[in-house]
Amino acid sequence: MLRKVLVVARREYLAAVATRSFLIGLALMPVLMGGGAVLPRLLVSRPDLAAKKIVIFDTTGRQEQPAEIESAVALRFESPGRIIQQMAERRNQQEIVDANGKPTGPRYEIDLRLVDQVTDAMRLEQSDRIRAKEIYCFVELTPRLIAPSPPAAEVSSGSALSGAAFYADGGTLSDVRRWFDQAISDAVRAHRLQAAGLNPAVVQAANRPVIVDAFGLLERDRDGGIRKAESVDRLSAVFLPLGCMLAMFTLLWMTAQPSLESILEEKQQRISEVLLGSIQPFQWMWGKLLGSVLCSLTTLVIYFVAALVAAWYLDYWEKIPWKIAPWFVLYQVLGVTLYSSLFMAVGAAANSTKDAQALMMPLLIFLLLPMFVWFNVIRDPDSGLAVGLSFYPPATPLVMIARMVVSSSIPAWQPVATMLAMLLGTGLCVFAAARIFRIGVLSQGHTPSLKELGRWIVSG
């Protein structure tokens, strides 16, 4: 019994590992998974340096001001447009040049126009200039911007305008737009503070936020002494659990997907019929699962060594969560068995890749569920959602690893209980998958419906 399982496992392992595609997948998977984080940084390091020409129509100084600020604003202060222009000049001189004098961002060249009003004809003219690439955008600043508060009627109707408008061609999410949001806010705040007779520099100092230092929990060491709490930075709080979760996700899917392809190949190439003359379906399936687990552990070792080297090089050695390492391996082994058995069942039931994709769709919803709520789990690892998901076998490896990285106060019974739940879930999945597998591998030319699959599972 075991001998045949081992023979199949060895073949599966070698077939998976001793291939070029395994090595390519090994290198590409982290790139794909980490690409979303790395690519924007790479792009930021190569910024667009072309100067942005911006037209500002400022009507704040020429309009009738509210009575309570009229005297102060009109007599004592620059218009917001002028302040923004000065801020842009300061930015061009100080903020977009690195220590070596190398530019790090585009210059903002402000064309300030102090006007009485802005007509649609003027807006159209500037819009055409944007289309002709003469300018990047134009901004309107109206007296409402410096009014103490918008009229009550407008607020209640939900139509209160900010008093500033930004016009650009698809630049809603651009850096210029974000800079203007901040610059206009700063300009108006300064304007209001001065109108109220306050020094903006003093107020800014008073408003400086306090960043609370976050720590984990204190605990006793082996000698009975008290071990100081470790500080928790952003890396530990978000990226480390997310990284562990993604690593687990990668390992599970990298192994499960080839399991489906392998069984489909055996069906399509009629190898299954030959194998059935030599081995029982259950032995065959367990052999393939064991091969998948070994392949997954090989991948883990390679990634783990790479992660250790990276942590040492980047000086993150102290951040490595050594205490969860054994749990990671245990959850990974069970997770690979669970996922691979499900994928193999789909492969056994399908007759083609297209069939397999159709059968995978309902399964994907259940398997991807934990990835939709990762932030909730990390933010509150002891919430009902996080604990509940920990007992949902397809989510257990992902959720428990993330929770264990974030929190050190998970009750000891939970890892054990989730392991048992997973063992039970895995056992049921393997049983159901083996039933499908047993009938499915001999069922050529017919893709079963979900109802038929259910019948195969029940009746065998």
Next chain:
Amino acid sequence: MNAIELQSVCRSFGDRVAVDQLDLTIAPGLIHGFIGPNGSGKTTTIRMILRVFAPDRGRVIVFGKEHGQVADDRIGYLPEERGLYKKMRVRDVIVFFAELKGSRHSPTDIDDWLQRFSLADRARHRVESLSKGMAQKVQFISAVVARPELLILDEPFTGLDPVNREVFKDAILDLKRSGMTVLFSTHDMSVAEQMCDSICMIYRGSKVLDGPLDQIRRQYGEDTIRVRSGLADSEVLRLDGVTRITDLGRMRELRIRPGADVQKILRDLVSSGPLEHFELGHPTLHDIFLRIAGNGCPQNGGTDVA
């Protein structure tokens, strides 16, 4: 002890009856032909012998055991639907199947088989680089290399050229000489006729003929004459005692009624024109099958006396 015993075995798939009340006994050390047209229930029966399927009713006894496990290591199986791992090397794939059967092989065995099938220089090649015929040889070696006591071959000659057919036939006959029991399923009755010691013919799930080949032939007697002459079919059919004529191409096969005067038929043929060939013999298995199956099976263009 018989290698296989099937007693009143039935197996259905939904409404379709694949095997119906089948009795079969396979004695050890001989080549048994399990013949019948496509879809007659041969593969289903083989899968029940292999324990892949359980019968709905009846008993399947293999090597004296009724409740053995699927994939008994004493059974080698070459299925009709063949397949090999394309990315594996020839020698590795043979070793893999041998190990699944309990590693009862030695490297020398594999080398001998590769040599015999002219595959020695391909041992390190991947299966995907082989021709269809070569892959079929690898498949055959994989089925026999563990030296099973019972070898089940399902349509082993399909797709083979005449030269490789002979190589396979010789190999099967050698295995029989070494004491192996061979169950040989085919729809090609002429091949079965050449190689098998006994025959079981199955049609629409039911056994229609069973026994040693010589006995079956004796049972049907010498009622067949093969002739090559210039006489027209209509004139041959007018000869006294001839009941049916079948055109075989270069020859014609006449079936005569029991007790017909063969000498008179010969004289009539000689007197009617030049006679190049005259041979009195047993009916072929194919002919016997057609007689048994009657109108329910495909005919081969024969003409009966009106």
